[in-house]
Amino acid sequence: MKTRLFFILLTTSLLSYGQLTDSTMKKEKTDRQWQNELSVEEYRVLRQCGTEPAFSGKYYKHKDKGTYHCAACGELLFSSETKFDSGSGWPSFYAPADKKNIKEVLDTRHGMTRTEIKCAHCGSHLGHVFPDGPKPSGMRFCVNSVSLEFEKDEVQPEE
Ligand SMILES: [Zn+2]
Numbered sequence: 518m519k520t521r522l523f524f525i526l527l528t529t530s531l532l533s534y535g536q537l538t539d540s541t542m543k544k545e546k547t548d549r550q551w552q553n554e555l556s557v558e559e560y561r562v563l564r565q566c567g568t569e570p571a572f573s574g575k576y577y578k579h580k581d582k583g584t585y586h587c588a589a590c591g592e593l594l595f596s597s598e599t600k601f602d603s604g605s606g607w608p609s610f611y612a613p614a615d616k617k618n619i620k621e622v623l624d625t626r627h628g629m630t631r632t633e634i635k636c637a638h639c640g641s642h643l644g645h646v647f648p649d650g651p652k653p654s655g656m657r658f659c660v661n662s663v664s665l666e667f668e669k670d671e672v673q674p675e676e
Contacts, residue, residue, distance in 0.1 A: 545639070555589065562663040563589050563641040566626075566633070571606025574662025578602075583669040584614065585660075590639035592618050594665065595658070603650075603657055608665065610658040611650045619658075621646060634658060 546554075551564050561567040576585070585595040585608075595610045603609035613619045617637060624633035624645065634643045643664045650657030 551589070559588055559663055562661045566624075566642040567661075568644075569607070569661045569663050574607060576608040576662040576665055576667060577606060579608065579662075579667065581667070581669055583667055585610075585665045585667055587636040587639060587641060587643075588664050588666045589641040590636060591666070592636055592638045594618055594636065594643065595660070597670075601651055603659070605657075605659055607644065607659050608662055609650070610660065611652075611654045611656055613658060619643070634660070636664075 548564070552560055555563060558567075558569070562569060579600075580597075582597050584593055584597070585600075586593055593614050595612075596614045599610045599612045599614075601609055601611060620635045620637040620640075622633045622635060624631045631645045631647070634646050635641060636643060641664065642661075644658065644660040647657045647659060648655060
C-alpha cells in the first residue's frame, strides 16, 4: 500500500515538474496562469499594460546598488548604475543592462505616439522609453516599480 502511494506521488511530481520546465523555458503562459501567479496590481501593469500612479512606486527613490529584474520572469533588465532621478515619478534608467532583454514596441494608445518597453523573455509590460534622457545615451527608460524586482549587490560600496 505504501509503495503504491509512493509511486503515485512520484508520478505526480514528475508530471508537474515537466510542465514547470516547459513553461519556464518558453516563458509563455496563459492569461489564467499569469493571473494566478501575479498580484492584482502586478497583473494589471505587467499583463494589461497598466501604469502605477506617479511617485507611488517602491523603487522610485530607491538608491541601493544592485540589479533590477523582471517581476514576472526574473530576467535581468537594469542595473542601479544607470538609474537616475528623472523627476517623473517613476524609476528611470538611461540604459538597459542588456539590450536584448528589452523589446521596444510602438504604442499609439491614449492619443500619443510612444515607445513601449517589454521584457523580451516573457512579453510583460515594463513602461516606455523616451529620447529625453541624460548622457551618454540620451534615452530615458521610464519603468513601473511594479514591473521590477530588485536584487541587492552582495558587497555594498562604502559611503
Ligand atoms: Zn519577463
